[in-house]
Amino acid sequence: MxxxxxxxxxxxxxxxxxxxxxxxxxxxxxxxxxxxxxxxxxxxxxxxxxxxxxxxxxxxxxxxxxxxxxxxxxxxxxxxxxxGRPLALALSFSESRDATIRTTQMLWTEDLKRSEFLRMAVSGGALTTPMARWLVSPPADPPYGTHASRRVGIDDVDAIRATLRMFERLDHQFGGGHARSAAVQYLSDAVTPLLHGSYTDAIGRELFSVAAQFTYKTGAMAYDVGVHGLARRYFVQALSLAHASGDRPLGGKVLALMSHQANYLGEYQDAVDLARGAALGARGQATPRIRAMYAAMEARGLASIGDKRACLRMMKQAEMNFGQSAGADEPAWIEYFDEAELQDELAHCFTALRAPRDAERHANLALGESSGLHPRSRTFCRLSLATSYLDAGDLPRACDTAIEAVEAAGRIKSARVRRYVSVFDRRLDDFGRQRSITEFRERAQTLMATAS
Known part of the structure; x- marks a missing residue:
């Protein structure tokens, strides 16, 4: 009752x-x-x-x-x-643009209020229905907007895009915990009025596209700090916004992020399914680099499952697609998936497959290509490299590389960084008490205490 x-x-x-x-x-x-x-x-x-x-x-x-x-x-x-039932707020895909605007606005408002129910756990299986509905949904109607007096132009869209790039840089350099609240505030204060404004079809599609990108980036920040249920709500809403923009490959990008998070959380089959859904939903429209990213995400899930043959096939497909991207007209939002990112994904796959020599080779390639502007990514890659040395039996080199990783991480506010360090630390329990282990743990302790 x-x-x-x-x-x-x-x-x-x-x-x-x-x-x-x-x-x-x-x-x-x-x-x-x-x-x-x-x-x-x-x-x-x-x-x-x-x-x-x-x-x-x-x-x-x-x-x-x-x-x-x-x-x-x-x-x-x-x-x-x-x-009650609103615990499911923002976990449903919607074909209705008006419903999407209302739900995202409510999500941002509740997030700013720090509503506890948003942070409740959401299983990977709960994403199956939004994915399926996105896959079978017909093309969105032109986003002409309302009859509001606020007229939205390309300058408004460019302003959101420039602000998004700023938050992306902050996220890469300092972790998702550094500016996530400010990103939510911007979505609520600046993006919401524009979504309710009046715009042409072309401007509307650009507006919903950049709103989708900003929303999934804010969700990725929540993922990075370990608030996974909240992140998944942002991802689902980003999927609806991407649909409203008419950009199927962008919707696939959102599913790829869902796949990445599911793999991190140990929901490996969900990770594979989400990556496959991304490729299926964007078939015929995705550019070579986007297809490479989809394939890399599927390979990550397959590696975690332990399906070596299928994983090797998808890694080869990722490399082949990426090789075809030279000179291709790629959207700006996939620029992050460069040579360094591809090699890093391959290194993670080989690490999961316990193939240390291949993992070492690809991790070194990634570090050689990557930028110092992405210390979090370089930390992940160095710890993958350290794990490959550990799997190869070279404990001193593994610990030295892991020390480089934690020192470069600085005060990055990232639960994922702390988890990578913790996983590596647990692997060291099999090697007893050695000087290199003690030195690593002393250095890592400072990071674990300050990077929150």
């Missing part, structure tokens, strides 16, 4: 709003938003007051309708709905 929703009841009292009046407000908003199938009356409001949780579009409509009467924005937590 449901318990009365005291928060919702108190807000209705504060607003001096009857059940019938709220139902009318919700219906008016629904019609204005084009949701002609929404039904609501005083009986529904009574059920919500008695503890039932509204579904579909209704939570957002309730928050807006009651918020207007109170003169302030309301969140799901404010309404007392966060303990």
């Amino acid at each position: 449901n318990s009365p929703n005291e928060l919702f009841a108190a807000l209705m009292d504060d607003a001096g709003c009857s059940r019938s009046a709220l139902a009318r407000d919700i219906l008016e908003l629904a019609r204005a938003r084009g949701h002609k199938d929404v039904r609501c009356d005083h009986v529904d409001v009574g059920r919500w007051l008695n503890g039932m949780t509204p579904r579909g579009e209704k939570p957002a409509l309730i928050a807006e309708a009651l918020g207007r009467r109170l003169g302030r924005a309301l969140s799901l937590s404010d309404l007392g709905f966060a303990g």
